[in-house]
Amino acid sequence: MAPNEVCPPAGKLEIRGMLTTDKVLTPAAEALTAQAPIKPSPTARVLIVDDEPAACKLLALVLSEADFDCKTVLSGAEALRLLEKDNRDAIVCDLNLPGMNGMELLAEVRRRSPQVAFLVATGLDDVRAGILAMKSGADDYLVKPLQSEMVIASLNRALQKKRLEQEVEGYRLHLEEMVAERTQQIAAALKLVERSYEDTLEALGAAIDLRDAATEGHSRRVCRFALEIAKAMGLSETQHKTIAMGAYLHDIGKLALPDGILLKPGPLTLEERLFMQQHVQTGYDLVKQIPFLADASELVRTHHERYDGSGYLRGLKAEQIPIGARIFGVADTLDAITSDRPYRSALPFEVAFRIIHTESGRLYDPQVTAAFFSLPKETWPAIAGMRHQAASLPSWLRSGGVAVPLASF
Numbered sequence: 365m366a367p368n369e370v371c372p373p374a375g376k377l378e379i380r381g382m383l384t385t386d387k388v389l390t391p392a393a394e395a396l397t398a399q400a401p402i403k404p405s406p407t408a409r410v411l412i413v414d415d416e417p418a419a420c421k422l423l424a425l426v427l428s429e430a431d432f433d434c435k436t437v438l439s440g441a442e443a444l445r446l447l448e449k450d451n452r453d454a455i456v457c458d459l460n461l462p463g464m465n466g467m468e469l470l471a472e473v474r475r476r477s478p479q480v481a482f483l484v485a486t487g488l489d490d491v492r493a494g495i496l497a498m499k500s501g502a503d504d505y506l507v508k509p510l511q512s513e514m515v516i517a518s519l520n521r522a523l524q525k526k527r528l529e530q531e532v533e534g535y536r537l538h539l540e541e542m543v544a545e546r547t548q549q550i551a552a553a554l555k556l557v558e559r560s561y562e563d564t565l566e567a568l569g570a571a572i573d574l575r576d577a578a579t580e581g582h583s584r585r586v587c588r589f590a591l592e593i594a595k596a597m598g599l600s601e602t603q604h605k606t607i608a609m610g611a612y613l614h615d616i617g618k619l620a621l622p623d624g625i626l627l628k629p630g631p632l633t634l635e636e637r638l639f640m641q642q643h644v645q646t647g648y649d650l651v652k653q654i655p656f657l658a659d660a661s662e663l664v665r666t667h668h669e670r671y672d673g674s675g676y677l678r679g680l681k682a683e684q685i686p687i688g689a690r691i692f693g694v695a696d697t698l699d700a701i702t703s704d705r706p707y708r709s710a711l712p713f714e715v716a717f718r719i720i721h722t723e724s725g726r727l728y729d730p731q732v733t734a735a736f737f738s739l740p741k742e743t744w745p746a747i748a749g750m751r752h753q754a755a756s757l758p759s760w761l762r763s764g765g766v767a768v769p770l771a772s773f
């Protein structure tokens with residue numbers, strides 16, 4: 365029967381040839397025989413691409429009778445032009461097209477509209493091309509002469525597969541949105557927790573200041589000094605935070621000292637001095653119990669150790685002393701010399717620089733002093749000058765202890 369002759373009813377139609385008895389089992393045919401009937405697609409929009417007008421017309425007629433909405437074009441280029449202005453759910457394309465062939469059209473459609481079902485039609489002697497097309501993204505291949513039942517079943521199967529893919533994709537996107545939403549909620553909750561940690565630190569710092577008013581602001585300044593040195597040494601942000609908290613709370617153990625010792629105007633007796641030295645252990649025991657401060661407790665315990673082993677409580681030497689405490693030693697000396705004390709006024713920073721330089725390698729770790737002197741000299745007076753502006757534990761800790769530039773105060 366010629367393609368332009370009268371067609372038999374859909375479902376029994378043979379397109380461009382006779383019904384074959386020795387069938388080639390395409391995936392569509394397998395679906396017909398091995399699976400339950402596939403639910404027909406509701407008025408799916410199909411584009412038929414074939415350079416033979418009669419073949420296009422015939423297939424369109426068959427598919428229209430099966431309730432598909434069909435359009436036809438004679439080339440790949442025409443197909444792309446039509447797809448730019450008209451959405452189609454599926455394409456049935458002859459592989460052997462002049463100009464842009466079926467494989468090239470397939471690649472372009474996959475690039476532009478991956479959700480469109482794409483079926484290729486190939487000759488019986490070119491089944492390999494059909495298989496290759498499926499490997500390249502086609503949803504099925506049809507062997508000519510086309511049989512109406514096969515075409516319709518293959519189309520429904522491909523459309524159903526595409527619908528499922530879109531549902532899966534929609535679910536995946538929904539999951540991603542859900543994950544993003546939950547992540548935001550967790551981040552907000554963590555912010556609240558962090559804020560409450562900061563409030564706790566603030567309260568502890570205020571308690572230390574109240575207990576030892578003579579050195580008001582000392583903890584905050586040594587904390588900032590130590591951070592600048594830690595940054596210059598290239599330590600990690602985690603270390604910055606640990607050193608910041610440890611430096612801020614280093615004298616928390618003094619809260620337990622009796623006034624008779626802490627506020628004694630004259631020199632301490634040997635016994636009183638030994639008792640005073642216990643504040644490092646008291647502070648350590650206290651801070652160690654607080655989970656979010658536990659890492660900082662080592663600095664609290666070792667903040668009076670000295671590089672040459674002459675410090676207390678354990679007489680640790682050099683690398684036996686945690687890096688945070690070695691940094692703290694320099695920061696503490698800098699602040700002690702350059703701030704007012706009950707028994708003398710603040711001394712110039714140049715005096716502190718000389719002492720730190722002289723004692724490098726004896727009281728202070730040479731690596732720490734090298735980092736200290738690598739920074740501009742004006743760094744330290746600038747930090748010390750913030751004492752009256754920093755009324756509360758500020759953003760340096762919230763931002764990991766490093767983000768506040770000197771120019772901001």
Ligand SMILES: [Fe+2]
Nearest residue numbers: 614615667668
């Ligand atoms: Fe201390």
